Each structure stands twice: as C-alpha cells, then as structure tokens.
Amino acid sequence: TKDPWWDPGRGCVMNGKNSAESNMRSYLALSHISFLLHLCVTPQLSINAFDYNCHVDLIKLLKQEGELFRLRKARQKMSELFPLTEEIWLDWLKDEIRLTEEEPNREKVYELFERAVKDYICPDIWLEYAQYSIGGMGSPGGIDRVRSIFERAVTAVGLHMTKGQMVWEAYREFENAILSTMVAETxxxxxxxxxxxxxxxxxxxxxxxxxxxxxxxxxxxxxxxxxxxxxxxxxxxxxxxxxxxxxxxxxxxxxxxxxxxxxxxxxxxxxxADHQTVSDVFEKALNAGFIQATDYVEIWQAYLDYLRRRVDFKSSKELEELRAAFSRSLDYMKHDVEERFGESGDPSCIIMQIWARIEALHCKNMQKARELWDSIMTKGNAKYANMWLEYYNLERSYGDSIHCRKALHRAVQCTSDYPEHVCDVLLSFERVEGSLEDWDFAVQKTETRLNRINEQRAKAAEKEANLARQEDERAEQRRKAKVEKKAQKKVQKGTRAGEKRKAEQDDYQDEWNEDAGEIDCLWTSPQGNEDNPELRNDNSSVFVSNLAYTLEEPEAKLRTLFETCGPIKQIRPIFTGKGSFRGYGYVQFESPVSVPEALKLDRRDVEGRPVFVSPCVDKNKNPDFKVFKYNTMMEKHKIFISGLPFSCTKEQLAEICKNHGTVKEVRLVTYRSGKPKGLAYVEFADETQASQAVLKLDGIEVEGNKISVAISNPPRRNATDKPGSSRPTGDAMPRQVYGARGKGRTQLSMLPRSLHRQSAPAGKVENGSAADGEPASAAGNAAGEPKQLSNSDFAKMLLNM
CATH class of the missing domain: 1.25.40 (Serine Threonine Protein Phosphatase 5, Tetratricopeptide repeat)
Known part of the structure; x- marks a missing residue:
C-alpha cells in the first residue's frame, strides 16, 4: 500500500513511466485484489453468510477483476439470501444478456427477469425486460410474449409517478411498429x-x-x-x-x-318512404340491366308485394293500381325480357299465380282467377301435374265443387309427367263429394287414360330393348372382326405369343366404356403367363389400368397413389417382352379392408390421364361381370351440363354454380386419355337448388360457349344376357323412358358411329315422355330390323372411324 502507484481509493495509478512498468503494476494491482478477496472478504462470509456488506463488496471486487463466472455465483448466492437492489439486478441482467448473446437459449435470461421483478417494483427492470423480449419476437409466439410482458409491466408500474410513462411509451411504440408492418399493403x-x-x-x-x-x-x-x-x-x-x-x-x-x-x-x-320514391327506385331497377331473365321476375315480385301491402281492398284506387301493375308486369315479361334474353323469365307463370290468388282471396273474384289460370295452362303448363293441382287447390279453397271436378278431369286428360297422381286425386275427390255416377265416370276415365299411357310406355320399352339388343350384336360382330384381323396380322409377322396377348388386351380395352361417366364397368385383368393368378383372384388386390404407356417408374407412381389406402404387400406393373410398360398392373394390399379405399381412387388423374381402378375378377369365370357405378335413375339433386369449353376446370365450374346453391361435387367428363368432353355433372345439396340452377344457367355463355343444362337423368342400359336367360320382350316390365336429353351415349355398347345412320332419329322427348304420345325411340326401319352388314361392310366402317 506504500507503493507510489497504488491508491487505496482508486486502485492502480500509473506514474508516467514506460508501458512495461505500467503493465507490471496493473498485474500486481489485480494480484492485490485477488489477495484481498481471499484474505478479507471470503473468510468473513464463511464466518457470517448473512453479512450484506460483504456480499456487496465481493460482487464489486469480482466485477472489477472481470471474473464473470465467479461473479454469477456470488450474485446467485446473495439473491438466495437477500432481495437485490435495482442497481444490482440491472448490472446482473446486463452481464447475463452479454453472456447469452451467443447462446441459442434465451430462457435463462427470461427466468432471471422473472426473479428480478419479484423483489421490488422497479420500472427500469420492467422496461429492460420488455425491451429484451422484443429481441425474441421473431421466434414462435414471440409477439404474444412481448405483449404479455408489456401488459404485466403497465399493470405493475404503469402508475409510477416519474417512470411509469416510459413503459407506456415503449408499449405504444412497439404496437405502432407492429401495425406499420401489417398495413404496409392493402x-x-x-x-x-x-x-x-x-x-x-x-x-x-x-x-x-x-x-x-x-x-x-x-x-x-x-x-x-x-x-x-x-x-x-x-x-x-x-x-x-x-x-x-x-x-x-x-x-x-x-x-x-x-x-x-x-x-x-x-x-x-x-x-x-313515400310512394313516389319507391316507384322511382323500382323504375331505375328495371333499367339497371340485369344479367338474367329471372332477375326481372324477382324485382317485379318485390314491387308487386309492396303494392299489395299498401292496398286497402275496400278502396278501389290502390287496387286498380295493383291490377295495372300486374298487367304491366306480364307485358314486360312477354316483350322486353323475352326479346332480350330469348326466353321467358317466368315459365311457371309465378306472377300470374300470385295475381290469381289475390283475386280469389282478397277480391272474391273467382271469375278473374279462372281466366288467369286458363292463360297459365295455355302457355305450355297443361302437361304438368303440379300446375293442375295448384289450380285445383285454389278452387277447393275459394271456388266450388263443379269447377274442382272440371279441373281434375282436364288434368287427367292433359297431364303427361305424373298422370297417376292426378288420377288418384280425382278418385279421392269423388269419394268425398261425388255421386255414384260421378264415381263410375271418374273410374272409367282414369282407367282408360292409364291403360293408354301404359301401352305407350310398353311399346317404347320394347323398341328400346330391341334397339339395344341390335346394338350389342353389332358391337360383338365388330369386336370379333377386329380380333380376327389383328390375329391374322400378328401371325403373318411371326409375333410371339406374348404380343398376341397384348392384342387381346387392346381388344378388351376397346370394349371398356368411355362414356360420359354415367356407367362404369368393373375392369378385369387380361390373361397371360406374365400375370400372377394370385393377384387376379386375391380379394386384397385391385386391377389398375388406363395408365400411359410412357409412364416412368410405374411401380413408384402406383405406390405413391395407393399408399394412403393401407399397407401394400406387392405392386406388379405389367411389361411386354421388350420391357415397355403395358399401361396396367396389380396392387396387392396386406388386408382386404384396403380395397374399398383403393376403389375410391377410380378416375384419379395420373399425369393427365384418368386411372381406372377395379376389383380383380377372373374374366374367364365371369365374362359378363359388370356393375353400374353411377346411378341410372333420375337424380333430381344433380344437373347435367353440356357444351362447356374444353378449357373449363372444376374450380371455374364450381364458381359458376355456387351462386345458385350449395355445390357438393363437380365431375368433369373426360376421355380415357384425360382430354375433356365438354360435359359435366354438378351435385347440389337438394332438388330445389338443382332446379334453380337449371333455370338460371341453361343457355348462358361460358368463355364464348353456350351451355345446355338439365336435371341429371342417366338412361338405363340392358345388362348382357346371362346363360340360361333371355332378353325381355314386350310382356316384360317396361324400361325407363328417356329423359329430356334423349338417349345418352352411355347406352351404346361400343356401337360404331356409322351404325347410328342406320336407325331413324328418335322422336322429340319432353319431360321424360315422348311428344304427342309417341315413344321416345324409333326402330331401324319399317320392319323394326336393321340392315344386315357383311364383313366387308364392317371393314369399311372401321377404316372410316
């Protein structure tokens, strides 16, 4: 302590001599400090661990010496015994922050801050805590942690008179910075x-x-x-x-x-609002240029409802205005709307029905109501049972039994969609109100009408069955001709037996249905030495076909496609003798429960082609084994769309249809190559939505193509005759009459296009029944038999296809 370079208050003091001497003296000074720690402070703490001043002195000396790790232990020991002051905590926290800058774990510093804020209410510590947490806001949940710390800080020290505002200012600046990043773009x-x-x-x-x-x-x-x-x-x-x-x-x-x-x-x-204002707004609406004819019907209904609500039916002024508005709406629909859109926006005459009900209910004017209904029926609605029953219910409520009976008799005579229903209503009416003569007349009339309709249906079904049988026979002849031709060609070229089996496989593929998607066959495997019989007959396997011949690594592609269905035991793609892929193969699962899941992947797109997935069935034992995948009855909750542009996607079609109801599924029809056919099926949540979609979408343009829309009514197809069975004749149950789209291509069993010209065109079909009472299909000629074709005729047709 007597050295000129040592000052007990300031430590080492350099006296201006050379640097070597200064370094030596610094080293000696530090040695003195270390000596003092061991000589004075440490023994004192070992005697009395609760000596607060000794802890403070030890921390100061260690900090001057730069012994950070010993300093950490000293602070830790003191914090276990005493609450630390704000200055000691801040020094400790800053040192720990520097020590953990290169460490990936920040949680140690967070734990230290949590200990610090519990000793005293210190705004500076809370502010340091919040600012440190901002540095970790980039980690998962970092922003939420910063907000949580700021919220705790303003709760703890936000009311501090001198320093509380610093925490608030820091919190506000943080939120402003976050907001600026969120609204940087619109x-x-x-x-x-x-x-x-x-x-x-x-x-x-x-x-x-x-x-x-x-x-x-x-x-x-x-x-x-x-x-x-x-x-x-x-x-x-x-x-x-x-x-x-x-x-x-x-x-x-x-x-x-x-x-x-x-x-x-x-x-x-x-x-x-006053009446003139409402009327002016309505006139503006009529000139707004709606995009659909049905929009004008709805806006007229809204205005007519308004006029009806303001009518006091005891006064003639408002009533005459309402009647004039009804009359004007009908003229507007007939001239303006039909001329602009080329179709009636109100085919069911909803506005006239409302007018008739108002005249009957409020005005007690059944004569006017009957005149309106006569006009409704003359606009093409007389063939619908529901329209007659609506009129009948109006007569039951406000008319008399004479007009009720007359309406039902006309309904029986005119209805073509559901004649059985109106016949039942007529008989029920006569049971309640008719005399014996009325009953007898009603029974006779309904029986005559139903017998005539059943005869028409039977004739249509018989001709349909004959035509389908002829088509099947022609398809069989065509198939045999192709097989013989290809077999002869292969023999002449000296091909191997394996290549002959490939030709047979091609023939089977030609037989597979590539229709619009209504009917789907269970695809079966071809026979050949290269196929594994265990895979073909195993109920844990599926047969996969219609893959591209150029598909690279087919086994890997099939594994990727089917691995979600369950554990796979074996995948066997089939190759030719030259090593090229044949476009089909087998997938065997470890359990049969995976097969139903695999079948759901049928028609899944694989590199631009729909892949066909079917159970493995031995075709030698089940040559005619086919099922219908899709429903062949009328599907009132689905619509069929034709005329779509080939570029239309499922997403675009769903976007078009979603405004008319809840779209559950969209299915685009494609060829086996994956190319679109311009056809689609859209499934809605219920029948009402599908009907509205037909009304609003039929005839609109999609990318320049005018589309046609109808309720899905897939035609049935004759099943192949089983051994020991015969084709149905005219005495059998009548088949389903074709729907509004006529006969679909799904009913042609591989019939060449040339054969279509051999048959007379089908009659016009409306609402599932033939027009003017004629059946919906026609025979090939007057005798009902097609022209017999020779082998050369078939060869010419094949060359022209």
Missing part, C-alpha cells in the same frame, strides 16, 4: 371478410361500421360485401338516414345485382 378481400366476421362477433357497432366502410372503399364492386353490410344495418342499427344512404350507394356501385335493388325497395318501405 388487405385483400378475404382478409377483410375475416376481419368483419370477427368484429360482428364482438358486436361493437362503431368498429363494425368503420370496418365495412374500409373494406368497401377498396372493394366497391363486390355485391356480396354490400349485401352483408346492408343486412347488418337493416337488422341491427336501423337508423333511417344511414340505412337508406347505404342502400343507395350499394345500387350505384353494383347496379347489375338484383338482390341489392330488392333490399333497397324493402328498406324504403320499412322506413316509410
């Missing part, structure tokens, strides 16, 4: 919709309104967004000025959307 429509749904659940009107306004300022041409906003205002806020102004903005931004005009008319009526 939110998309889907993000706005999710935001709106969130705010609707929270229920704050001010936040909901401003969110809608923000979304609409950037998506002003989205009708669904306007509709959602106006519905919220109509049902929740209900402020007149706000509601009506928003409706007006909606129709100005999206004038082509009928639903917005309809909602606007209802809102005007709901808030007591």
């Amino acid at each position: 939110p998309k429509l889907a993000e706005y919709q999710a935001y709106i749904d969130f705010e609707l659940k929270e229920g704050d009107p001010a936040r909901i309104q401003i969110t809608f306004e923000r979304a609409l300022s950037e998506n002003c041409l989205v009708p669904d967004m306007w509709a959602k906003y106006t519905i919220y205002l109509d049902r929740q806020l209900k402020f007149k000025d706000l509601v009506l102004s928003t409706h007006e903005r909606a129709v100005r931004n999206c004038p082509w959307t009928m639903g917005l005009w309809k909602s606007y008319l209802l809102a005007l009526e709901r808030h007591g």
Whole structure:
C-alpha cells in the first residue's frame, strides 16, 4: 500500500513511466485484489453468510477483476439470501444478456427477469425486460410474449409517478411498429371478410361500421360485401338516414345485382318512404340491366308485394293500381325480357299465380282467377301435374265443387309427367263429394287414360330393348372382326405369343366404356403367363389400368397413389417382352379392408390421364361381370351440363354454380386419355337448388360457349344376357323412358358411329315422355330390323372411324 502507484481509493495509478512498468503494476494491482478477496472478504462470509456488506463488496471486487463466472455465483448466492437492489439486478441482467448473446437459449435470461421483478417494483427492470423480449419476437409466439410482458409491466408500474410513462411509451411504440408492418399493403378481400366476421362477433357497432366502410372503399364492386353490410344495418342499427344512404350507394356501385335493388325497395318501405320514391327506385331497377331473365321476375315480385301491402281492398284506387301493375308486369315479361334474353323469365307463370290468388282471396273474384289460370295452362303448363293441382287447390279453397271436378278431369286428360297422381286425386275427390255416377265416370276415365299411357310406355320399352339388343350384336360382330384381323396380322409377322396377348388386351380395352361417366364397368385383368393368378383372384388386390404407356417408374407412381389406402404387400406393373410398360398392373394390399379405399381412387388423374381402378375378377369365370357405378335413375339433386369449353376446370365450374346453391361435387367428363368432353355433372345439396340452377344457367355463355343444362337423368342400359336367360320382350316390365336429353351415349355398347345412320332419329322427348304420345325411340326401319352388314361392310366402317 506504500507503493507510489497504488491508491487505496482508486486502485492502480500509473506514474508516467514506460508501458512495461505500467503493465507490471496493473498485474500486481489485480494480484492485490485477488489477495484481498481471499484474505478479507471470503473468510468473513464463511464466518457470517448473512453479512450484506460483504456480499456487496465481493460482487464489486469480482466485477472489477472481470471474473464473470465467479461473479454469477456470488450474485446467485446473495439473491438466495437477500432481495437485490435495482442497481444490482440491472448490472446482473446486463452481464447475463452479454453472456447469452451467443447462446441459442434465451430462457435463462427470461427466468432471471422473472426473479428480478419479484423483489421490488422497479420500472427500469420492467422496461429492460420488455425491451429484451422484443429481441425474441421473431421466434414462435414471440409477439404474444412481448405483449404479455408489456401488459404485466403497465399493470405493475404503469402508475409510477416519474417512470411509469416510459413503459407506456415503449408499449405504444412497439404496437405502432407492429401495425406499420401489417398495413404496409392493402388487405385483400378475404382478409377483410375475416376481419368483419370477427368484429360482428364482438358486436361493437362503431368498429363494425368503420370496418365495412374500409373494406368497401377498396372493394366497391363486390355485391356480396354490400349485401352483408346492408343486412347488418337493416337488422341491427336501423337508423333511417344511414340505412337508406347505404342502400343507395350499394345500387350505384353494383347496379347489375338484383338482390341489392330488392333490399333497397324493402328498406324504403320499412322506413316509410313515400310512394313516389319507391316507384322511382323500382323504375331505375328495371333499367339497371340485369344479367338474367329471372332477375326481372324477382324485382317485379318485390314491387308487386309492396303494392299489395299498401292496398286497402275496400278502396278501389290502390287496387286498380295493383291490377295495372300486374298487367304491366306480364307485358314486360312477354316483350322486353323475352326479346332480350330469348326466353321467358317466368315459365311457371309465378306472377300470374300470385295475381290469381289475390283475386280469389282478397277480391272474391273467382271469375278473374279462372281466366288467369286458363292463360297459365295455355302457355305450355297443361302437361304438368303440379300446375293442375295448384289450380285445383285454389278452387277447393275459394271456388266450388263443379269447377274442382272440371279441373281434375282436364288434368287427367292433359297431364303427361305424373298422370297417376292426378288420377288418384280425382278418385279421392269423388269419394268425398261425388255421386255414384260421378264415381263410375271418374273410374272409367282414369282407367282408360292409364291403360293408354301404359301401352305407350310398353311399346317404347320394347323398341328400346330391341334397339339395344341390335346394338350389342353389332358391337360383338365388330369386336370379333377386329380380333380376327389383328390375329391374322400378328401371325403373318411371326409375333410371339406374348404380343398376341397384348392384342387381346387392346381388344378388351376397346370394349371398356368411355362414356360420359354415367356407367362404369368393373375392369378385369387380361390373361397371360406374365400375370400372377394370385393377384387376379386375391380379394386384397385391385386391377389398375388406363395408365400411359410412357409412364416412368410405374411401380413408384402406383405406390405413391395407393399408399394412403393401407399397407401394400406387392405392386406388379405389367411389361411386354421388350420391357415397355403395358399401361396396367396389380396392387396387392396386406388386408382386404384396403380395397374399398383403393376403389375410391377410380378416375384419379395420373399425369393427365384418368386411372381406372377395379376389383380383380377372373374374366374367364365371369365374362359378363359388370356393375353400374353411377346411378341410372333420375337424380333430381344433380344437373347435367353440356357444351362447356374444353378449357373449363372444376374450380371455374364450381364458381359458376355456387351462386345458385350449395355445390357438393363437380365431375368433369373426360376421355380415357384425360382430354375433356365438354360435359359435366354438378351435385347440389337438394332438388330445389338443382332446379334453380337449371333455370338460371341453361343457355348462358361460358368463355364464348353456350351451355345446355338439365336435371341429371342417366338412361338405363340392358345388362348382357346371362346363360340360361333371355332378353325381355314386350310382356316384360317396361324400361325407363328417356329423359329430356334423349338417349345418352352411355347406352351404346361400343356401337360404331356409322351404325347410328342406320336407325331413324328418335322422336322429340319432353319431360321424360315422348311428344304427342309417341315413344321416345324409333326402330331401324319399317320392319323394326336393321340392315344386315357383311364383313366387308364392317371393314369399311372401321377404316372410316
């Protein structure tokens, strides 16, 4: 301590001599410190571990010496015995932060901060804690952790008089930084919709309104967004000025959307707008240029409903205005709508039906109601049973039994879709109100009508069966001719037996149905020495075909396709003698329960081709074993679309159809090569949605192609005759009459196109029945038999295909 370079208060003091001497003196000074630690402080702590000042001195000396790891132990020991001051904690935390900068684990520092904030209420420690956590916000859950620490900090020290505002300022700056990254680019429509749904659940009107306004300022041409906003205002806020102004903005931004005009008319009526204002808005709607004929029917219905609600049926002024509006709507539908769209927007005459009910119910004017129904029936509705029953119910409610009986007799005579139903209603009516003569006359008339209809159906079914049998025979002849021709060609070239089996396999593939998707056969394996009989007959295997011959690594591709169905035991793709892939193979699973899952992958796209998956069936033992995969009865919840552009995808078609109901499935029909046919089937949630889709989609243009839409009514197909069985004759049960699309190609069993010309065209079919009472199919000639063809004729046809 007497050395000139040592000061007890300041430690080492250099006296200006050379650097070597200074370094030596520094080293000696540090040695003195270490000596003092061992000589003074450490023995004292060993005597009294609760000497607070000794702990503080030891920490100061170790920090001056730079012994960070010993310093950590000293601080740890002191914190176990005493709460540490803010200065000691901050020094410790900063040292630990420096030590863990290169360590991947930040959790040790978080644990130390948690211990620090428990000793005293220290704003600086909380601020340091929050700022340190910001450095880890990039890790999973990092932002949530920062927010949680800031929330705890403002709760603990936010009210501190001198330093609490620092925590608040830091919290605000953090949230501003996060917000700036979130709104750096304009939110998309889907993000706005999710935001709106969130705010609707929270229920704050001010936040909901401003969110809608923000979304609409950037998506002003989205009708669904306007509709959602106006519905919220109509049902929740209900402020007149706000509601009506928003409706007006909606129709100005999206004038082509009928639903917005309809909602606007209802809102005007709901808030007591004057009659002239409502009428002016309706006239603007008529000139808005809707895209569908049915839109004009709906807007007229909305306006007519408004006029009906304001009528006092004891006064003639409003009633005459209502009748004039009904009359004008019919003229508008007949001239303006039909001339513009080429079709009637109201084929079922809904507006006239409403007018008739109003005349019968409110005006007690059955004469006018009957005149309206006569007009409805003359517009092509007399063949529908439901239209006659609607008129009959009106007569039952407001008319008399004489007109009820007359309506039912006309229904029995005219109905062509469900004549049995109207016959039952007539007989039930006569049971309740008719005399014996009335009953006898009704029975005679219904029996005569039903007998005539059954005869027509039987004739149509018989001719259909004959035609199908002729088609099957021609297909068989064509198949045999091709087999013989190919066999002769192979023999002449001296091909091996394996290549001959390939020709037979090609013949089987030619027989497979490539129809629009209504009917599907169980694909069977070809016979050959290279096939494994255990795979063909195993109930744990499936047969896979229609793969591309150029498919690389077919075994790996098949494994990838079927590995989700269950554990695979063996995959066997079939190759030719030259090593080229034949386009089919077998997949054997470890358990039969995997087979149903594998069959669900039928028609799955593999490199642009639909792959065919079927059970393994020995064709020698089951030569005619086929099943229908798809329903062959009328599917009222599905629609059939034809005329689609080949570029149309499932997603595009689903987008077109979703506005008319809930789309459950979309199936595009393709050839075996994967090329589209321009046909599709769309399944809706129920029959009503499918019917609406037919009305609104039939005849519209998709990418320049005018499409045709109808209810799915796949025709049946005669099953191949089994041994010991015979074809059905005219005495058998009548087959299903073709639907509105006529006879589908799915009923042709590989019939060459040339043979289509041998048969007379089928008669016009309407609603599943032949027009004018004729059957829906025609025979090949007057004698009902096709022209017999020779082998040379078949050869010419094959060359022309």
